[in-house]
Amino acid sequence: MLEYIILGTLNSKSLTGYDIRKCIEDGVGMFFKASFGSIYPLLNRLLEKEYVMCKCNDDNKRNKKIYVITDQGKEAFDNWLLSSENELGSMEMFMAKVFFCDKLPKEISCNKINSYKMRLNDYLEELIERKKKYDRLTNQQDFYYKLSTLYFGICKLQSIIHWCDIVASQQELSVLIEKY
Amino acid sequence: MLEYIILGTLNSKSLTGYDIRKCIEDGVGMFFKASFGSIYPLLNRLLEKEYVMCKCNDDNKRNKKIYVITDQGKEAFDNWLLSSENELGSMEMFMAKVFFCDKLPKEISCNKINSYKMRLNDYLEELIERKKKYDRLTNQQDFYYKLSTLYFGICKLQSIIHWCDIVASQQELSVLIEKY
DNA sequence: CCGAGCATGTAAGTCGTTACATGATTGG
DNA sequence: CCAATCATGTAACGACTTACATGCTCGG
Numbered sequence: 113m114l115e116y117i118i119l120g121t122l123n124s125k126s127l128t129g130y131d132i133r134k135c136i137e138d139g140v141g142m143f144f145k146a147s148f149g150s151i152y153p154l155l156n157r158l159l160e161k162e163y164v165m166c167k168c169n170d171d172n173k174r175n176k177k178i179y180v181i182t183d184q185g186k187e188a189f190d191n192w193l194l195s196s197e198n199e200l201g202s203m204e205m206f207m208a209k210v211f212f213c214d215k216l217p218k219e220i221s222c223n224k225i226n227s228y229k230m231r232l233n234d235y236l237e238e239l240i241e242r243k244k245k246y247d248r249l250t251n252q253q254d255f256y257y258k259l260s261t262l263y264f265g266i267c268k269l270q271s272i273i274h275w276c277d278i279v280a281s282q283q284e285l286s287v288l289i290e291k292y
Numbered sequence: 293m294l295e296y297i298i299l300g301t302l303n304s305k306s307l308t309g310y311d312i313r314k315c316i317e318d319g320v321g322m323f324f325k326a327s328f329g330s331i332y333p334l335l336n337r338l339l340e341k342e343y344v345m346c347k348c349n350d351d352n353k354r355n356k357k358i359y360v361i362t363d364q365g366k367e368a369f370d371n372w373l374l375s376s377e378n379e380l381g382s383m384e385m386f387m388a389k390v391f392f393c394d395k396l397p398k399e400i401s402c403n404k405i406n407s408y409k410m411r412l413n414d415y416l417e418e419l420i421e422r423k424k425k426y427d428r429l430t431n432q433q434d435f436y437y438k439l440s441t442l443y444f445g446i447c448k449l450q451s452i453i454h455w456c457d458i459v460a461s462q463q464e465l466s467v468l469i470e471k472y
Numbered sequence: 473c474c475g476a477g478c479a480t481g482t483a484a485g486t487c488g489t490t491a492c493a494t495g496a497t498t499g500g
Numbered sequence: 501c502c503a504a505t506c507a508t509g510t511a512a513c514g515a516c517t518t519a520c521a522t523g524c525t526c527g528g
Contacts, residue, residue: 114487130507139438142419142445145381150488152509175496176507201325207444213437221437239322256462257393257401258319263465264387264455265322270470271451275444282436285443290450294515310479330516332481355524356479478525486517497506 113205114146114154119163119189120212122181126167129155129177140211143204155179163188194220199228203272210279222280229276236269293385294326294334299343299369300392302361306347309335309357320391323384335359343368374400379408383452390459402460409456416449 121127121135129151136146155177158164163185167178181189192209193216199206206228213221243266246252246259278288301307301315309331316326335357338344343365347358361369372389373396379386386408393401423446426432426439458468 128507129509138422140441142441145489147489148508149490149510152507154487156509207441210437211441214435242318255394256465257390257459260455260459260465261320261322261387261391263468264452267451267455267468268448271447272444275440275447279437279440285436285440288443288447308479309481325517327517328480329482329518332479334515336481474528476526478523480522480524482519482521484518484520487515489512489514491510491512493510494508495506496508498504500501500503 113144113208114150115158116189116192117144117146117208118151118154118158119181119185120193120208122164122179123186123189123212123215126178126180128179132179140208143207158185196224196227200231218282222282225276225280229273229280232269232273232276236266236273239266239269293324293388294330295338296369296372297324297326297388298331298334298338299361299365300373300388302344302359303366303369303392303395306358306360308359312359320388323387338365376404376407380411398462402462405456405460409453409460412449412453412456416446416453419446419449 117136117140118132121132121139125135127135129148132155133146133148133151136144155164158179159166161184162182165180165182167180168176189212193212199209210221210225213224239262243259243262246255246262249255252259275288278285297316297320298312301312301319305315307315309328312335313326313328313331316324335344338359339346341364342362345360345362347360348356369392373392379389390401390405393404419442423439423442426435426442429435432439455468458465
């Protein structure tokens with residue numbers, strides 16, 4: 113996943129490894145952490161694959177390497193962005209993709225969100241079934257915390273589904289949160 | 293983390309590796325996936341550490357190994373459950389711990405949830421600051437999706453904080469979700 | 473009797489982390 | 501001038517996943 117997040121970051125601006133990290137932290141940092149120990153070796157692998165190029169600014173005495181995405185890199189990134197693989201279990205993966213959707217035609221991105229939402233609905237139903245099994249138990253107080261995590265899952269799913277509705281219909285985002 | 297989830301699972305019932313997996317899936321499966329390739333080797337390491345013992349039922353022709361938690365294992369599990377390490381970035385870790393809180397004194401578990409909630413509040417403020425920076429931009433429509441992920445983060449945090457309030461005060465859980 | 477599910481395990485590979493090592497540059 | 505931050509990297513390790521390999525058992 114880091115591979116594509118780096119490509120997505122470089123897609124809008126050429127950066128050093130150091131700056132890539134900061135961009136990730138400020139951007140998808142909510143869902144995804146990246147350390148230098150993963151970024152630098154990966155940048156070298158991306159160089160080998162020719163997904164990125166390296167502009168070594170000689171005017172800098174500092175050994176600064178500015179990475180630039182190539183056409184092949186852009187293609188690989190687009191393929192990732194458009195595919196639906198592995199989004200199922202990983203909300204982080206999905207959100208990371210949404211983060212990079214701004215340049216995509218609205219039809220495609222809305223479609224993506226709606227189809228994700230459908231899969232969430234399926235999962236929600238599953239959890240509701242699980243909850244019903246608990247409801248039948250008489251000694252619920254013995255499982256309060258176990259049950260609370262199930263409620264948490266349901267609660268979180270409902271809020272993501274709501275988020276999908278708002279975003280897919282391009283509504284004002286501020287309706288999503290409590291006021292500040 | 294899997295180590296402690298296995299111990300927590302065995303804490304209430306002795307099980308085979310196969311059954312442990314099913315219990316994990318039905319229990320903390322919402323936050324955490326475990327494959328056999330991780331469970332079986334880990335069980336052997338737990339045997340070495342003497343956190344678990346193995347009852348090989350000879351009455352079964354099937355090569356079935358039932359794992360039983362030891363006192364040392366219980367101690368290690370309790371230490372994990374009571375510590376607050378690594379909960380920060382990982383909501384999954386926190387929720388997994390809550391899942392195993394039912395046997396804990398209420399004072400301790402509520403305290404745990406409340407202190408987690410405080411850290412969430414700090415993070416929420418950070419995100420609100422980030423949001424304010426976006427609010428100042430005039431070309432917000434160019435960042436709609438980027439912004440949407442930020443709103444998602446805020447939205448999710450607010451809902452977890454609400455969840456913490458309800459659970460820490462032992463309220464009826466059904467207030468958390470939309471009706472079914 | 474056969475296929476689904478029970479049951480255990482290994483080997484190779486992936487994808488990361490942590491800790492270390494090094495050195496340049498810049499602002500107070 | 502010195503501390504903070506910029507900047508790049510490596511080595512060891514950790515915690516998994518995937519795919520494979522094996523064989524039992526039970527219900528239809």
